Amino acid sequence: MSKKVPFALFCAGLTVILAFPILGLNLEHKGTSLVVTGADNWTLIGVLVAALIVFVTQLLKSQIKATYQAVKPNFGGLIQRLPGEDKRKLISKLVLIALIIAALVLPFFTSRQWPDIATLVLIYVILGLGLNVVVGLAGLLDLGYVAFYAVGAYSYALLSQYFGWSFWACLPIGTLLAATFGLLLGFPVLRLRGDYLAIVTLGFGEIIRILLNNFTSITGGPNGIGNIPKPSLPFIQFEPNFEIVWLEFGRRATDGGVPFHKFFDLPYDSSLKVIVLYLIALALAVITILIIQRLIRMPVGRAWEALREDEIACRSLGLNRTAIKLSAFTIGASFAGFAGSLFAARQGFINPESFIFWESVIILAIVVLGGMGSQIGVMIAAAIVVLLQELTAEFDEYRLLAFGAIMVLMMIWKPQGLLPMKRPHIKLKQE
Amino acid sequence: MLNLKNIHTHYGKIEALHGVSLNVAQGEIVSLIGANGAGKTTLLMTICGDPIASEGSIEFLGEPINEKSTSEIMRSGISIVPEGRRIFPGLTVEENLQMGGFFMSKEDYQKGTEHVFSLFPRLKERINQRGGTMSGGEQQMLAIARAMMSTPKLLLLDEPSLGLAPIIINQIFDIIAQLRDEGVTIFLVEQNANQALRLADRGYVLENGLLVMEDSGDNLLANDDVRKAYLGG
Numbered sequence A: 001m002s003k004k005v006p007f008a009l010f011c012a013g014l015t016v017i018l019a020f021p022i023l024g025l026n027l028e029h030k031g032t033s034l035v036v037t038g039a040d041n042w043t044l045i046g047v048l049v050a051a052l053i054v055f056v057t058q059l060l061k062s063q064i065k066a067t068y069q070a071v072k073p074n075f076g077g078l079i080q081r082l083p084g085e086d087k088r089k090l091i092s093k094l095v096l097i098a099l100i101i102a103a104l105v106l107p108f109f110t111s112r113q114w115p116d117i118a119t120l121v122l123i124y125v126i127l128g129l130g131l132n133v134v135v136g137l138a139g140l141l142d143l144g145y146v147a148f149y150a151v152g153a154y155s156y157a158l159l160s161q162y163f164g165w166s167f168w169a170c171l172p173i174g175t176l177l178a179a180t181f182g183l184l185l186g187f188p189v190l191r192l193r194g195d196y197l198a199i200v201t202l203g204f205g206e207i208i209r210i211l212l213n214n215f216t217s218i219t220g221g222p223n224g225i226g227n228i229p230k231p232s233l234p235f236i237q238f239e240p241n242f243e244i245v246w247l248e249f250g251r252r253a254t255d256g257g258v259p260f261h262k263f264f265d266l267p268y269d270s271s272l273k274v275i276v277l278y279l280i281a282l283a284l285a286v287i288t289i290l291i292i293q294r295l296i297r298m299p300v301g302r303a304w305e306a307l308r309e310d311e312i313a314c315r316s317l318g319l320n321r322t323a324i325k326l327s328a329f330t331i332g333a334s335f336a337g338f339a340g341s342l343f344a345a346r347q348g349f350i351n352p353e354s355f356i357f358w359e360s361v362i363i364l365a366i367v368v369l370g371g372m373g374s375q376i377g378v379m380i381a382a383a384i385v386v387l388l389q390e391l392t393a394e395f396d397e398y399r400l401l402a403f404g405a406i407m408v409l410m411m412i413w414k415p416q417g418l419l420p421m422k423r424p425h426i427k428l429k430q431e
Numbered sequence B: 001m002l003n004l005k006n007i008h009t010h011y012g013k014i015e016a017l018h019g020v021s022l023n024v025a026q027g028e029i030v031s032l033i034g035a036n037g038a039g040k041t042t043l044l045m046t047i048c049g050d051p052i053a054s055e056g057s058i059e060f061l062g063e064p065i066n067e068k069s070t071s072e073i074m075r076s077g078i079s080i081v082p083e084g085r086r087i088f089p090g091l092t093v094e095e096n097l098q099m100g101g102f103f104m105s106k107e108d109y110q111k112g113t114e115h116v117f118s119l120f121p122r123l124k125e126r127i128n129q130r131g132g133t134m135s136g137g138e139q140q141m142l143a144i145a146r147a148m149m150s151t152p153k154l155l156l157l158d159e160p161s162l163g164l165a166p167i168i169i170n171q172i173f174d175i176i177a178q179l180r181d182e183g184v185t186i187f188l189v190e191q192n193a194n195q196a197l198r199l200a201d202r203g204y205v206l207e208n209g210l211l212v213m214e215d216s217g218d219n220l221l222a223n224d225d226v227r228k229a230y231l232g233g
Helices: A004-023 A041-059 A061-071 A075-080 A085-109 A113-137 A146-163 A167-189 A194-214 A260-264 A272-297 A299-309 A311-316 A321-347 A357-370 A375-391 A393-413 B040-047 B070-074 B093-100 B106-119 B121-125 B136-148 B166-181 B193-199 B217-222 B224-230
Strands: A026-030 A033-037 A233-237 A243-248 B002-011 B014-024 B029-034 B055-060 B078-081 B154-158 B185-190 B202-207 B210-216
Touching (some): A113 A272, A113 A321, A113 A357, A146 A167, A146 A357, A243 A260, A272 A299, A272 A321, A299 A311, A299 B093, A357 A375, B014 B029, B014 B210, B029 B040, B029 B193, B040 B154, B093 B136, B106 B136, B136 B154, B136 B166, B166 B193, B185 B193, B202 B217, B210 B217, B217 B224
Parallel strands (some): B029 B185
Antiparallel strands (some): A026 A033, B002 B014, B002 B055, B202 B210
C-alpha cells in the first residue's frame, strides 16, 4: 500500500500535466505570477476531479480488480447453458431474418437523418470488406485505398455530367475503372512488400488526389463536381402500353425519368429519396458481402491467405505469386470503385477533399478494428467508426482523441480485432 | 530423369555453385550431403528456378527447365518440401492440402487426399486443426503430404529431419522409402548423413559449391573421408 501512494500521485500529476495540451490550457505570465488561461473554473475543477479519480483508481487497483473478478459474469456457465446446435442454427437464422426485416422497414419510421447515416455506414461496409481482401486476407498493406474510391466516385460524376449517363450504367463502369487502376498500380508495386508497399500505395493515393485537384479543366479542381443525380429505379409499366419507366425520387426529374410522386399521384415526400438511396446501398452492400464470401470460400481466397502466411511455400507449390497478388489488389480496388459511385450519388457533390489520406486511414482502421479477415467484424467496425464520426461531429477537435483512445484500448484488450477471423468448419465432438 | 550439367549459381556477385553436374534416374533415392554453407539448399532452389542458374543446363524428363519460371517448373511434375517445412500455420490441415492440390480437378484431389491420409493417418485425425498448432513431426508430415498432393514424379526434400526427435526422423525416413516403392523418384538433401546415405541408392557430397564425391550410398558410408567429415570418425 505504501509503495502505491507515490505511484498513484505520479499518475494523478501526469493527468494534470496531460490535461493542459489536450484541453488547450495556457500558462501565461501576469506580472510576477503564472495564470492559467483558456479555461473557465469548471474545466479546472473537472481536471482536478479527473486527477483525483486517477489517484484513487491507481491506489485501489488490486482491490478493484479483485471485486471485478468476483462479480465478473460467468461466461463459462453461459456457454454450457447454450441451446444445442440445431436450435442454435435456427436461432441464428431467425436473428438474421429479423435483422433483414428491421433493415428494410426501420428507415420508414425514423427521421431522415438516420437512413442517411446508415447509407454512409453501408458505403464504409463495402469499402472495409474490399480493403479486407487486400489487407486482411492477402496481407498487402495498402495505404492508398482511397484512390480507387475516388476513381469510382469521379467516374460516375464525370460520366453523368458530360454524357448524362445514369447511375446504373456508371456503377459497373466505375467498378471496372477502379479495377483497372488497381491492376495498373499492381504491376509495378507488387514485388514490394510490407513497409515499402505501404509507402508506394500511399504515394499513389496522393497522386490521384492531386491529379483531381489540378486537372481543373475536366474535374473542376478543388471546386469539385455538383448536381450528381441520385439513382433512379426502373418500373415496368403495362398500361397504357408496355414500357420501362425510370422513376426518380427528387421533386423534379433531373435524370430523364419521371418523378415518383407525379407518376403515382402522391404528395411529394422529401425523405423518400434518402430512404430509396439507403435501400439501394443496402442491396449493393449485400451483393458485396455475398460476392466476397463466395470468393473467400473459393480456391483463390485460400490462395490469398496462403500467400499472406508464407510466400515461399506458395511458390514451392507452383502458385504464381504475381497473379494471386494482382487478383487481390484488383478485386479490392473494384469494390472501392463500387462504393465510390454510391458515395458520389449520396453526396450529390464531390471534390478531392473527400479523398484525402485520412479516409484511407479510416478504412484501414475499420479493417484492423474489426479483425483482419473477419467479415462480420469489419461490418460492425464500419458501423462503429462511422457513427462515432457522425455523432461526435460537434466535438470535432476531440474526434482524433477518441479515435486514438479506442485504438489503444482495442490493442490492449482485443489485439485480434472485435471479432477475429475464425476458420470455418471446426466442430467439436462430444464424447 | 533429372540432369544437371555444369550449373553455376550466383547471389549477386558471389558464386555459390561452381559448376555442379549430377543426375537422378527414375525410381531412385539420391542423397546430397554436405556441411553448412556448402550450397545444398542453393542447388535445390536452382532446380526450382529461384535463383536461376547463371550458367549450365537443367533437364527434367528430357526437357530443359532452366528457362522456365518457378511456378511452371513446380507444375511440370516436380514437388519440393522446402527447408523448415513452411506449412501455412494459420490454415487448417485440410486447407494446407488444398493448397498443395491447387491445380487439380475435384476427383484427383479426392484421390490425392485419400493417398496422403493412407501415408499419414495422423493427419486425418487433425484435419480441422490449424497447421501451426501441431508438433514439429506432424508439421513435417503435413509438408510432405502437401507436396505429394500434386502426385509429383520427382520429390525434392530439403532437410526433412531438421529439428526432429530421432524416433520421428525414423518415421519420416520410412515414409520416404515407402514413397520410393510407390515409384516416386526422390532427391534428398540432408545434414543427417548417416540416415540419408543408408536410405539412398546413390549419394553425392557437396563441398564449397563443388561436388567432390559420387558413389553408392553404402560405399559413401564406408568411405573414410566421408566418415571423418560427416559421421564423426
